[in-house]
Amino acid sequence: MGIIRLVSVPCLAAAIVILYCVSYVTSDESDHRYKEGDYVPFYANKVGPFHNPSETYRYFDLPFCIPAHVQEKKEALGEVLNGDRLVVAPYTLQFQVDKEPESICRKRLTTKEVAEFRAAVLKDYFFQMYYDDLPIWGFLGKFDSEDKDDPTGSRVYLFRHLHFEILYNKDRIIDVIVRSDQNALVDLTEDREVDVDFTYSVKWIQTDIPFEKRMEKYSQASTLPHHLEIHWFSIINSCVTVLLLTGFLATILMRILKNDFIKFTHDEEEVDDQEESGWKYIHGDVFRYPRYKSLFAAAIGSGTQLFSLAIFIFMLALVGVFYPYNRGALFTALVVIYALTSGIAGYSAASFYYMIEGKNWVSNLMLTGSLFTGPLFLTFCFLNTVALAYNSTAALPFGTIVVIFLIWTLVTSPLLVLGGIAGKNSRPEFQAPCRTTKYPREIPHLPWYRRTLPQMAMAGFLPFSAIYIELYYIFASVWGHRIYTIYSILFIVFIILLIVTAFITVALTYFQLAAEDHEWWWRSFICGGSxxxxxxxxxxxxxxxxxxxxxxxxxxxFFGYMACICYGFFLMLGTTGFRASLIFVRHIYRSIKCE
Structure with a gap:
């Protein structure tokens, strides 16, 4: 019953997040229906170097025409975590109202402001805005030299006019296109004051595209035939790897069963010394509990929680919650589901800790709660300090940090404790098929290729080879501007990753036991997570x-947060590898008679 309750909590969490994210589709200020002349929500978001997705700044950090009162949009938690800082844009684009070139303001740029704009143009700064929740991008200017590090000898220009083309279907906006006028330029090459007249124009165009399909163009790049062919090639490659490993493992199991059958059909006096060696010889040590029980149980609990988090995120993705530019939905889901699945971590860690005869469950829970979040918190502190030094929007405001701290204090920690209590009270038994001897048997000297590091290399390479093609698209989406929407293929690749990890870890565990090395607990976890x-x-x-x-x-x-993500994969896949190895070891030792 305790397990059912704990599983129902994250299921309820997923339902809450789905409802929240789906409700977030509609605009805060409108239902996306307008009459002629109505005000349409238009927000300027951020600016930054095009090739550095994390290095973003507020729109008005650059010396644009700043209104007397900058109106900030109230943002959700996920938007803030995503680095969004929306303010009302200095443009007025009324519904179905065309405009000839109209001035926003006429401004004299000082020498310092000219230098700021010139540096931004040379770094390929782009701007991002949202009009009726539709994203808009554009570059600030252009330069006629390919050498960005040496602006001398190149001409640097700032675009001063934007032309908006807005497609609409009856009373709804379907698409927004912004173009910079290549003829309306301001020369920023020299350090001198410049007069700039920032202008814009608007053209409304009727279309037959239905409102329900207005976001499809942002995901079309992922579904082009060329990209789909690469995705399917990745899956075929992964499936071939799985089939080869399955056949390899099946061969091993058949050999084990065949040898067992021979042993059981011969008389005891006919068994020679060679048959007394191998994995059967260490049956009295193979179920000896690992060293550092508390750390091992905490790793299992954290890995189980991260596995649950991944499954629920895939559930949300497959039902269409994370459509392109649903601002902050993914980060909101990650925070909420991670907090609500902490009960799974507590239950898994405490129940396993008691199963291997651990005593201090309180310290085990504290270790479980900090095993992943501890390194993540330290990394965040360092990176947030760096972002503050750069005055970037990647730096979280103090209020957001307080909100996350309250979530951790009021939701994550209590659920972790409740899960730990449920796990402690369940008092499961380990169910070892063989009795453990009082003193451990000495492990024979092993050749170099049977040691930990070479086995980690073998265990990590095959699962990685099954997913590396898909990794490029994930990286290009997370650390670039490519949009990833084929979550069904990603889910298949994730399942293949789990299967390959389990198979290769089981195979390496068998080879380790066959070499009479009974310390397989930590080895299977490390190899699985490699x-x-x-x-x-x-x-x-x-x-x-x-x-x-x-x-x-x-x-x-990039390297800080990717270290945390890869560490999470290490815990999750390590748990997968150990669980598969535990099932395998129990099975093979049940198939023999042990004195």
């Missing part, structure tokens, strides 16, 4: 070879 290390190695390759990111802040954010 794919996270390969993913972090791919981060190094992606940063230097596949991206144009640069600068201390972007580098810190």
């Amino acid at each position: 794919t996270g290390l390969f993913i972090y190695g791919y981060c190094l390759y992606y940063y230097h070879a596949r991206s144009d990111m640069y600068g201390f802040m972007q580098t810190s954010f």
Whole structure:
């Protein structure tokens, strides 16, 4: 009953998040229906270098025409975590009202402001806005030299006129296109004061595209035939890997069963010394509990929670909650579901801790609660300090930090304790098929390829090879401007990753036991999670070879948060590998008679 209650909590959480995110589709100020001349919500969001997605700044941090009173939009938690800082844009685009070129303001740029704009143009700064919840992008200017590091000898220009083309269907807005006038330029090459007349124009165009399909264009890049062909090739490659591993594992199991049958059909006096060696020989040590019980149980609990989090996120993605530019929906779901699934971590850790005869369950729960969030918190403190030093929107406001702290205090911690109490009171038994001897048997000297590091390399490479093609698209979406929407394919790849991880870990566990090494508990966990290390190695390759990111802040954010993500994969896949190995070890030792 305790398990059912704990599972129902995250299910309820997922339902709440779905309702919240779906309700967030509609605008805060409108139901997306307008009459001619109505005000349409138009917000300026942020600016920043195009190749550095984390290094973003407030729109009015650059010396645009700043209104007397800047009106900020009230933002949800996920929007703030995403770095959004929306303010009312300095443009008036009334519904179905065309406008000839109209001036926002006429401004004299000082020498300092000219230098700011010039530096922004040379770094490929872009701006982002939202009109009726539709995203708009554009570049600030252009320059005629490919050498951004040496602006001398190049001409730098600022766009001063924007032309908006707005497509509408009856009383609803379908699409927004913004173009910079290539002829309305301001020369920023020299350090001198410049007069600038910022202008804009609006053109309304009727279309037959229904309102329900207005977001489809943002996901079309993911569904182009070329990209779909690559995605399916990735899946076929992964399936071939799974089939090969399945056949390999089936061969091993058949060999084990065949050898067992021979042993059971021969008389005891006919069994030679060679048959007394191998994994059967260590039956009195194989179920000896691992060292550092509390840490091991905490790792199992944290990995189980992260696995549950991944499953619920996929559920939300597959029902269409994370459609393109649903601002902050993913971050909101991550925070809420992680908080509500902490009961799973507490239950898994405490029940397993008591199953392996642990005593101090309070310290075990504290370790479980901080095993993942502790490194994440330290990383956040460092990166938030860096973002504050850069005055970037990636820095969380104090109020948001307080909200997250309250969620952790009032939701995460109590559910962790309740789950721990339920796990402690369940008092499960380990159910070992063999009795454990009083003293551990000495482990024989093993060749180098049977040691931990070589086995980690083998265990991590195959699962990584099954997902590395899809990794590029994930990285290009998270750390770039590509949109990823094919969550069904991603879910299939995730399932394949789990299967390959379980199979390869089981195979390596068998080889370890066959070499009479009975310390398989930690080895199976580490080998299962080693794919996270390969993913972090791919981060190094992606940063230097596949991206144009640069600068201390972007580098810190990329490698800092990817370290936390890969650490989460290590815990989740390590738990998967250990659980699969535990089932396998129990099965093979039940198939023999142990004195």
